Amino acid sequence: MELRKGIKLLRGSPNTLIAGRYVVDPGQPAERAAEIVAEAGNTPVVLLTHFHADHLTATPEGAEVYAPWGEELFVSSVKARLFFTHGVYVENAVYKGNDLKVAGLVKPGDRVGPFEVVPLPGHTFGHVGFYAEGVLYAGDALFGEKVLEKYGVPYLMDVDAFLESLERIRSLEPEMLVMGHGPVAASRRRIVEMIEANKAAVERAVKLVVDALPGDITAVSVRVIKAVAAEHGWENVLLTMTTVRAVLSKLSREGRVYMDENGVWRIN
Numbered sequence: 563m564e565l566r567k568g569i570k571l572l573r574g575s576p577n578t579l580i581a582g583r584y585v586v587d588p589g590q591p592a593e594r595a596a597e598i599v600a601e602a603g604n605t606p607v608v609l610l611t612h613f614h615a616d617h618l619t620a621t622p623e624g625a626e627v628y629a630p631w632g633e634e635l636f637v638s639s640v641k642a643r644l645f646f647t648h649g650v651y652v653e654n655a656v657y658k659g660n661d662l663k664v665a666g667l668v669k670p671g672d673r674v675g676p677f678e679v680v681p682l683p684g685h686t687f688g689h690v691g692f693y694a695e696g697v698l699y700a701g702d703a704l705f706g707e708k709v710l711e712k713y714g715v716p717y718l719m720d721v722d723a724f725l726e727s728l729e730r731i732r733s734l735e736p737e738m739l740v741m742g743h744g745p746v747a748a749s750r751r752r753i754v755e756m757i758e759a760n761k762a763a764v765e766r767a768v769k770l771v772v773d774a775l776p777g778d779i780t781a782v783s784v785r786v787i788k789a790v791a792a793e794h795g796w797e798n799v800l801l802t803m804t805t806v807r808a809v810l811s812k813l814s815r816e817g818r819v820y821m822d823e824n825g826v827w828r829i830n
């Protein structure tokens with residue numbers, strides 16, 4: 563599907579954007595690589611928004627891979643990637659991807675092919691977006707409503723950075739917004755709705771964590787998942803623990819919570 567002249571969308575979860583030989587977030591599963599090569603040719607340049615396995619598993623063999631600054635270790639190493647995603651190394655994660663050779667790094671403000679690199683941290687610390695011709699590929703800087711519902715709380719590593727990135731998307735005023743997991747927002751009104759839905763989800767996550775205290779991180783995470791009746795397999799418990807850690811980091815920085823000598827987080 564052509565979004566703009568020369569900019570194609572390959573639907574998936576995550577979605578993939580292709581402009582000439584430039585491929586933003588190849589996605590998953592590995593077999594998707596054939597479709598990407600058919601569109602972008604045998605020597606694609608792969609641009610990654612962040613290191614998560616579901617965004618890079620379909621990287622074609624021989625592609626020139628660019629990682630966001632600060633995330634190169636997690637792009638190049640499966641073990642580092644999985645450990646940093648879940649907080650432990652899980653051999654049987656749903657998505658793993660391969661070890662990838664990183665050809666170079668992209669930093670906010672860089673121009674790569676037709677794209678400008680936009681800083682959108684929060685979901686991960688180095689997360690970036692790619693902007694061209696009024697189209698913003700925002701990766702996991704925000705999520706579709708169905709994803710928010712399924713997982714209960716948005717996966718993020720830095721609450722304040724995530725919220726600031728939502729505001730950056732608002733002020734960039736893209737005509738079209740492509741997120742990793744969700745439908746394309748093709749009007750300003752729809753884009754603002756998506757921003758607001760994600761803001762509300764983050765605010766709800768903070769409130770859920772506060773309401774689940776006191777407790778250690780695992781107990782708080784399980785309570786949060788139960789409170790929103792989200793998918794509660796072990797992998798979502800681990801993923802939710804990352805968001806809970808991020809919320810506790812924020813609240814502790816603000817002096818609102820503390821951890822006692824038994825590892826129990828409490829309200830100040």
Ligand SMILES: [Zn+2]
Pocket residue numbers: 612614685702
């Ligand atoms: Zn992600």
